[in-house]
Amino acid sequence: MTKPSFVYVSYIATTPEKVWQALVDTDVTRQYWVGPSAECARVNVSDWKPGSKWEHQRVDGTGTVDIVGKVVESAPPRRLVITWARPKDADDVANHSRVTFDIEPQSDGLVRLTVTHADLERDPQMLDGISGGWPKVLSNLKTLLETGRPLPRPAAAA
Amino acid sequence: MPARSSDIDKVFKALADPTRRRLLDLLRAESGQTLTALCAHMDMTRQAVTQHLQQLEEANLVAVVWQGREKLHYLNAVPLHEIYDRWIGKFERSRLGALRTLKNRLEGDDDDKA
Numbered sequence: 059m060t061k062p063s064f065v066y067v068s069y070i071a072t073t074p075e076k077v078w079q080a081l082v083d084t085d086v087t088r089q090y091w092v093g094p095s096a097e098c099a100r101v102n103v104s105d106w107k108p109g110s111k112w113e114h115q116r117v118d119g120t121g122t123v124d125i126v127g128k129v130v131e132s133a134p135p136r137r138l139v140i141t142w143a144r145p146k147d148a149d150d151v152a153n154h155s156r157v158t159f160d161i162e163p164q165s166d167g168l169v170r171l172t173v174t175h176a177d178l179e180r181d182p183q184m185l186d187g188i189s190g191g192w193p194k195v196l197s198n199l200k201t202l203l204e205t206g207r208p209l210p211r212p213a214a215a216a
Numbered sequence: 217m218p219a220r221s222s223d224i225d226k227v228f229k230a231l232a233d234p235t236r237r238r239l240l241d242l243l244r245a246e247s248g249q250t251l252t253a254l255c256a257h258m259d260m261t262r263q264a265v266t267q268h269l270q271q272l273e274e275a276n277l278v279a280v281v282w283q284g285r286e287k288l289h290y291l292n293a294v295p296l297h298e299i300y301d302r303w304i305g306k307f308e309r310s311r312l313g314a315l316r317t318l319k320n321r322l323e324g325d326d327d328d329k330a
Contacts, residue, residue: 061248065279065290069223174281197297 063155063178063185068196069168072203074161077169078135080199081159082106088117089208090198100124106132111148112140127154136161142175144184153180171196223276224302227295230275235260236268240277243291250286 070077080086084101091100097118104112106129114125126148131139141154160172173192178185202208230236235258242257243249251269255262269289272278279292 061283061288062281062290064247065281065292066294067276067279067292068294069276172279193293193297196294197301200294200298201301 062176074135226275
């Protein structure tokens with residue numbers, strides 16, 4: 059494996075099952091996953107079986123697909139590995155980056171969620187977008203799972 | 217609550233030191249650095265850098281990945297976002313943004329260094 063481009067860690071007072079559900083269940087995902095400029099929620103759609111495709115879709119009525127990829131590894135509720143690409147690169151595996159979600163229960167009732175994004179070097183623009191996106195998504199996810207409430211949206215997304 | 221208060225305390229304490237903020241800046245400029253690579257930029261002993269990194273790790277501001285025998289350090293911005301949401305996000309973002317743009321322009325600093 060090449061050196062990961064980004065590693066993000068969040069400690070969340072919840073269970074591994076709930077973290078897993080938040081990643082794959084669109085009803086949960088739409089409550090915390092916002093796009094880069096928070097204009098609308100996003101969901102990840104797949105049957106989450108190894109080899110299956112997955113799509114990162116906007117929840118704004120258009121169903122626009124911003125990111126696509128394949129499920130590489132799916133071991134609920136501990137580990138999910140997916141590839142990550144622009145839709146135009148769907149069949150060009152050389153341009154896919156790789157995202158790994160590791161969900162580890164800790165002794166103190168917390169769950170450690172680690173998101174590792176690797177092989178992003180080929181796409182500097184994607185690299186820029188993602189460096190701002192993951193911390194926001196993970197911070198929102200923690201708030202949702204610990205309080206049951208998504209973060210209030212800014213009144214104006216500007 | 218986005219985070220337990222003791223976690224938030226650790227983040228603020230970690231950020232209160234200029235050396236540790238410098239380490240975070242170095243990791244933001246280039247993620248996944250070894251201790252040796254970081255020490256090359258720091259005018260202090262390797263042991264002192266190790267201690268600062270340890271504090272950053274405990275505050276979860278630095279995440280660590282082992283690759284073979286190399287320990288790689290990453291800036292973990294998630295706790296910063298929690299602070300942002302808790303302490304800044306509720307204020308008027310657009311006005312703060314306008315003030316910052318003005319400050320950057322007056323100081324001739326277009327770079328997002330703040």
